[in-house]
Amino acid sequence: MTEALISIHNLSKTYRRGNQPVPVLLGIDLQIAQGDYVSLMGPSGSGKSTLLNLIAGIDKPSGGTLLIGGVDIAALEEDELAAWRAGNVGFVFQFYNLMPVLDAFENVELPLLLTHLSKAERREHVEMALAMVGLPDRMDHRPNELSGGQQQRVAIARALVTDPTLIVADEPTGDLDRKSADDVLDLLDRLNRELGKTIVMVTHDPRCAARARTRIHLEKGVLLSRGAEH
Amino acid sequence: MKKGLSLSYVARNLVARKLTTILTAAGMALVVFVFATVLMMAEGLRHTLGGTGSYNNVVVIRQxxxxxxxxxxxxxxxxxxxxxxxxxxxxxxxxxxxxxxxxxxxxxxxxxxxxxxxxxxxxxxxxxxxxxxxxxxxxxxxxxxxxxxxxxxxxxxxxxxxxxxxxxxxxxxxxxxxxxxxxxxxxxxxxxxxxxxxxxxxxxxxxxxxxxxxxxxxxxxxxxxxxxxxxxxxKVDIKRETQFYADQSENLANFIGVLGKTITIVFSIGAIIGAMITMYASVANRTREIGTLRALGFRRGNIVWAFLQEAMLLGLAAGLSGLVAAAFMQLVEISTTNLQTFSEVVFSLILTPQIALDVLLFSVFMGVLGGALPAFRASRLEIVDALRSV
Known part of the structure; x- marks a missing residue:
C-alpha cells in the first residue's frame, strides 16, 4: 500500500435544518491508500455516513478538499460527477437497492448501460460479475425471488461490474442474518485481496469492522482514532 | 447506442403497478374515446355530404x-x-x-x-x-x-x-x-x-x-x-354538385368539431390530473430507486426521460384502448338535423388513419403533460435524501 487513493484535508459538512446550521463533519483529515479496506465506525449522528457519501461523490462538502485518484470531485459539475461515479465507484447499500422490476442480470447490467459496451460485451461482464459473487444460476431471478443475502451479492456484482477502483458500502450486512452477513463479508474480502479494490465501509457492527484492514472511528463529526492493520 | 435506462425497465414499472395503471389508462381512454368519436362524427358527416353528387353535375339555385x-x-x-x-x-x-x-x-x-x-x-x-x-x-x-x-x-x-x-x-x-x-x-x-x-x-x-x-x-x-x-x-348561383353538398356539411361538421374539442379539452384536464397523480405516486414509491440510479451514475436527464417515457407509454396504452373502443362506433349510424339545411341527414362515423394518428398523439401528449411535473420532481431529488427514503 503506497500512494493515497483518497486524500481528505480539513473536510467539513454542514446541513441546514430550517435556518439552523447543523455541523456534521468538522475538519476531517484522512488518507486512504489504494487497495485499503477501511471501516468507518461511530455512533448514530457521528457523521460516518456523511463522510462515506462525500467520498462516494453523492454529496458535496461544505469546505476542505477531497481528492480521489487525484480528482477534486467537489469541483466537478453535476453531470461530470455522475460520469465520475459511474466509472469509479461501486455502491453497496444496506437494503441492496435493487430495481424490483429487473431480474438479477438486468440489475447488474444497469451501470453498464452508461458505457459504450455492446450488448454482447455487457453480457460477458455481467456473467463474470455474477459468477464472481456465486450466483451464475440466478440471473433471471427478480429480487423478490432471492434471499436477502443473495440480493446483497447481486448488489455487489452490480458494484464491481464496471471494475471501479473504489467500492463504498453502507452497512452492507445491516439487514442480513449472520450466515449471509459472513458470506457478504467474505466476498468483500476477496474483492479487496484478489481484485485489489479499495473498500470504504460504514458499519456499527464490530464483527464487520474487524474484517477491515483499517478501522476509523468518528464521533460528533471528528475523527477519533485510526486503528492499525490487523 | 443511446446511453440510459431501457424502455423495458420503463414499461415494466407500469406493469408492476397493474391496477393503478389500468385505472388511470381507463380514465384517459374515455377521453380519447370521446375525442375520437367526435372527430369520426365530423368526418362521417363530411364524407356523407361531401360524397354527394357528381363532379360533372351543376346545381343551379336562386342567387x-x-x-x-x-x-x-x-x-x-x-x-x-x-x-x-x-x-x-x-x-x-x-x-x-x-x-x-x-x-x-x-x-x-x-x-x-x-x-x-x-x-x-x-x-x-x-x-x-x-x-x-x-x-x-x-x-x-x-x-x-x-x-x-x-x-x-x-x-x-x-x-x-x-x-x-x-x-x-x-x-x-x-x-x-x-x-x-x-x-x-x-x-x-x-x-x-x-x-x-x-x-x-x-x-x-x-x-x-x-x-x-x-x-x-x-x-x-x-x-x-x-x-x-x-x-x-x-339571378342564380351555380356550383358543382359535389361542392354544393360539401359546403352544406361544413357548418355542422365544424360545429360538431368545435363542440367536441371543447368537451375533450375539459375532460382531458381531468385525465391529465389523473395521470399526474399516478406518476407522482410512481415517483414517491420509487424515491430510493431513483436515488440509487443517480448514485450509479444516471443523470437527472436520464431520470426525467425515464418517467416521461413511462407517462407517454401510459398515454399510448390509453390511446390504443380508447381508439379500439371508438372503432366500434363505426357501426353506429346517426340521424340528425343539418343546421344548415334544417333537414335530416343520416350518416355513419368514420375512422380514418389520420384520426387514429391524431388521437394517439393527443393521448401521448396527455401523458406527457401529466408526467412532466412528476418526472421533473423525480430528477430534482437530492441523491442522499432519496436514498434515505424508505
Whole structure:
C-alpha cells in the first residue's frame, strides 16, 4: 500500500435544518491508500455516513478538499460527477437497492448501460460479475425471488461490474442474518485481496469492522482514532 | 447506442403497478374515446355530404339561397338556362337538365314522438339518370305521373324505418313507397324521391327549387359560369354538385368539431390530473430507486426521460384502448338535423388513419403533460435524501 487513493484535508459538512446550521463533519483529515479496506465506525449522528457519501461523490462538502485518484470531485459539475461515479465507484447499500422490476442480470447490467459496451460485451461482464459473487444460476431471478443475502451479492456484482477502483458500502450486512452477513463479508474480502479494490465501509457492527484492514472511528463529526492493520 | 435506462425497465414499472395503471389508462381512454368519436362524427358527416353528387353535375339555385329548399327558380329561368353553352345533351340532342322541387316534410321518428324534417325531392327520369350512384336496392323506381316515391337507404334504416309498401301522407296525399335506393352512404340516402310534377301539384308550387345540369365535360363549368354571369336576368348561383353538398356539411361538421374539442379539452384536464397523480405516486414509491440510479451514475436527464417515457407509454396504452373502443362506433349510424339545411341527414362515423394518428398523439401528449411535473420532481431529488427514503 503506497500512494493515497483518497486524500481528505480539513473536510467539513454542514446541513441546514430550517435556518439552523447543523455541523456534521468538522475538519476531517484522512488518507486512504489504494487497495485499503477501511471501516468507518461511530455512533448514530457521528457523521460516518456523511463522510462515506462525500467520498462516494453523492454529496458535496461544505469546505476542505477531497481528492480521489487525484480528482477534486467537489469541483466537478453535476453531470461530470455522475460520469465520475459511474466509472469509479461501486455502491453497496444496506437494503441492496435493487430495481424490483429487473431480474438479477438486468440489475447488474444497469451501470453498464452508461458505457459504450455492446450488448454482447455487457453480457460477458455481467456473467463474470455474477459468477464472481456465486450466483451464475440466478440471473433471471427478480429480487423478490432471492434471499436477502443473495440480493446483497447481486448488489455487489452490480458494484464491481464496471471494475471501479473504489467500492463504498453502507452497512452492507445491516439487514442480513449472520450466515449471509459472513458470506457478504467474505466476498468483500476477496474483492479487496484478489481484485485489489479499495473498500470504504460504514458499519456499527464490530464483527464487520474487524474484517477491515483499517478501522476509523468518528464521533460528533471528528475523527477519533485510526486503528492499525490487523 | 443511446446511453440510459431501457424502455423495458420503463414499461415494466407500469406493469408492476397493474391496477393503478389500468385505472388511470381507463380514465384517459374515455377521453380519447370521446375525442375520437367526435372527430369520426365530423368526418362521417363530411364524407356523407361531401360524397354527394357528381363532379360533372351543376346545381343551379336562386342567387343568395344557400340550400335548394330556400331556392326558387321560375320556368322562364329554367328555359333560359337550357340554352346556355357547355351543357351535356341526351340521345335526342336535348340538354341534360333535371328540374327539381324540394320540400321539407315532417316525418315521425320510429319509437319517438318527435318529428324530423325530411327532404322530399321531386325529380325527373333525367335526374335519376344523372345520379347513377343512387341504385334501387329494393322494389323499383317510382313511375312518372304517379304518387309513388322511393326512399333513401338512410330513411329505410334506423330512426325512420320506411319500407316498400308503406304509405305516408304529406302534401294532402297518400304516397306509396315502391322502392329503396342506396346512394353509397351519401346525403341522397337521407332523402325521399318522387315525381317532380306530381309533387309540385301536391304542394301547389309553380316554381322549381333547383336545376341539376349535366356538363358536357368537366372543363365546361367555367364557360357555363361565365355564360350565367352574362345573363343579368338570371339571378342564380351555380356550383358543382359535389361542392354544393360539401359546403352544406361544413357548418355542422365544424360545429360538431368545435363542440367536441371543447368537451375533450375539459375532460382531458381531468385525465391529465389523473395521470399526474399516478406518476407522482410512481415517483414517491420509487424515491430510493431513483436515488440509487443517480448514485450509479444516471443523470437527472436520464431520470426525467425515464418517467416521461413511462407517462407517454401510459398515454399510448390509453390511446390504443380508447381508439379500439371508438372503432366500434363505426357501426353506429346517426340521424340528425343539418343546421344548415334544417333537414335530416343520416350518416355513419368514420375512422380514418389520420384520426387514429391524431388521437394517439393527443393521448401521448396527455401523458406527457401529466408526467412532466412528476418526472421533473423525480430528477430534482437530492441523491442522499432519496436514498434515505424508505
Amino acid at each position: 343568395g339561397s344557400q340550400t335548394e329548399v330556400q331556392s326558387t327558380l321560375t320556368r322562364e329561368q329554367a328555359r333560359l338556362i337550357e340554352t346556355l353553352p357547355g351543357l351535356a345533351t341526351g340521345a335526342h340532342g336535348e340538354p341534360r337538365i333535371s328540374r327539381e322541387m324540394l320540400v321539407l316534410v315532417n316525418l315521425p321518428r320510429k319509437n319517438s314522438t318527435s318529428l324530423a324534417n325530411v327532404i322530399v325531392r321531386g325529380t325527373t327520369p333525367t335526374g335519376l339518370e344523372m345520379r347513377p350512384q343512387a341504385r334501387i336496392v329494393q322494389g323499383r323506381a317510382f313511375r312518372a305521373g304517379s304518387s309513388e316515391i322511393v326512399v333513401g337507404s338512410g330513411m329505410a334504416r334506423g330512426s325512420f324505418g320506411l319500407r316498400v309498401g308503406d304509405r305516408i301522407a304529406f302534401g294532402l296525399r297518400q304516397w306509396n313507397v315502391v322502392g329503396v335506393f342506396d346512394a353509397g352512404g351519401s346525403g341522397f340516402d337521407s332523402e325521399i324521391w318522387g315525381d317532380g310534377e306530381q309533387l309540385m301539384q301536391a304542394f301547389r308550387r309553380q316554381a322549381y327549387s333547383s336545376l341539376i345540369v349535366g356538363l358536357r365535360d368537366s372543363g365546361s363549368f367555367e364557360a357555363l359560369a361565365e355564360a350565367v354571369a352574362r345573363q343579368p336576368q338570371l
